[in-house]
Amino acid sequence: MLDIPAPVVAYIINLMLESRSLAYMLVSKNGCLADWGGKLTAYGITNLHKGENIGQQVFFLEGLLPLDNHPLFLPRLKTDYGLCADVHLFPSSDGDWVLLFDATLDEIQLSLIQQHANDVSLSHEKITKLLNQSSDNFC
Amino acid sequence: MLQKKICMVGAFATGKTSLVARFVTSIFSEQYQTTVGVKIDKKTVNIEGKELNLILWDLHGEDEFQKLRMSYLRGSSGYLLVVDGTRHNTFDKALELQARVENTLGKIPFILVMNKFDLTEEWEIDVNDINQIKAKGWIVINTSAKSGMGVEEVFQTIAKKMLEG
Numbered sequence: 020m021l022d023i024p025a026p027v028v029a030y031i032i033n034l035m036l037e038s039r040s041l042a043y044m045l046v047s048k049n050g051c052l053a054d055w056g057g058k059l060t061a062y063g064i065t066n067l068h069k070g071e072n073i074g075q076q077v078f079f080l081e082g083l084l085p086l087d088n089h090p091l092f093l094p095r096l097k098t099d100y101g102l103c104a105d106v107h108l109f110p111s112s113d114g115d116w117v118l119l120f121d122a123t124l125d126e127i128q129l130s131l132i133q134q135h136a137n138d139v140s141l142s143h144e145k146i147t148k149l150l151n152q153s154s155d156n157f158c
Numbered sequence: 159m160l161q162k163k164i165c166m167v168g169a170f171a172t173g174k175t176s177l178v179a180r181f182v183t184s185i186f187s188e189q190y191q192t193t194v195g196v197k198i199d200k201k202t203v204n205i206e207g208k209e210l211n212l213i214l215w216d217l218h219g220e221d222e223f224q225k226l227r228m229s230y231l232r233g234s235s236g237y238l239l240v241v242d243g244t245r246h247n248t249f250d251k252a253l254e255l256q257a258r259v260e261n262t263l264g265k266i267p268f269i270l271v272m273n274k275f276d277l278t279e280e281w282e283i284d285v286n287d288i289n290q291i292k293a294k295g296w297i298v299i300n301t302s303a304k305s306g307m308g309v310e311e312v313f314q315t316i317a318k319k320m321l322e323g
Contacts, residue, residue, distance in 0.1 A: 082233020095195020
């Protein structure tokens with residue numbers, strides 16, 4: 020593992036907390052919430068109860084946990100209740116960790132590009148269809 | 159309460175987001191807005207007297223730039239393969255995606271959803287194609303997110319299948 024000086028680690032953590040609204044949850048292997056912290060309210064996650072089933076409290080985690088010893092990455096996950104999030108899940112001896120990072124900017128930028136690409140593709144499909152129809156009529 | 163995760167899968171611009179919006183909020187928008195990543199909604203349904211929370215994962219449509227991310231599928235109890243009936247390439251894409259999803263999740267309930275059925279004059283999917291699919295035991299349902307036709311039936315059917323499964 021990289022030997023990163025403590026001030027650098029502290030700086031990165033602060034950066035994550037401030038600019039990407041870091042939030043976390045720890046879920047025991049029996050699916051119950053064990054611990055949590057960070058800016059969970061930014062993602063619409065409130066009113067958590069220790070020891071209760073995570074899927075009943077955070078609906079988008081339904082079915083995802085427990086992990087089978089492999090990390091999982093779910094980019095740009097949105098609900099109606101909070102920020103668009105990059106969600107990282109990884110296992111540990113204490114349970115499965117769920118990390119959330121604000122992905123709003125990433126989502127906005129990608130949306131613009133993807134929307135344009137899809138609009139162009141749809142226009143291209145329409146033109147091809149019209150050309151095929153007119154060549155059929157001509158024949 | 160019992161909860162089940164359902165994924166909406168298909169090519170881009172087939173109406174996955176519109177189907178979810180119609181089902182959850184009874185709203186339809188004519189404006190096409192692409193999905194980036196995944197949008198998650200929930201709705202409680204009553205299946206033969208049993209309350210069931212459906213957790214709906216509306217996945218971004220697949221195209222040449224954005225491939226379907228299999229990590230989104232984890233924990234799904236069922237999925238809807240959505241086709242735009244006015245674009246034959248989305249039917250081919252649905253067949254391709256079904257094979258990939260089944261490879262990842264195994265055999266779980268799914269429905270082939272033939273969306274945009276309000277545009278039958280532009281329909282590109284041959285009846286023989288559908289009959290061949292049905293002969294394989296697939297469930298096929300025609301829908302229109304615009305009019306609401308078939309939307310409730312799709313979600314009720316997949317919910318029942320998941321409870322049976």
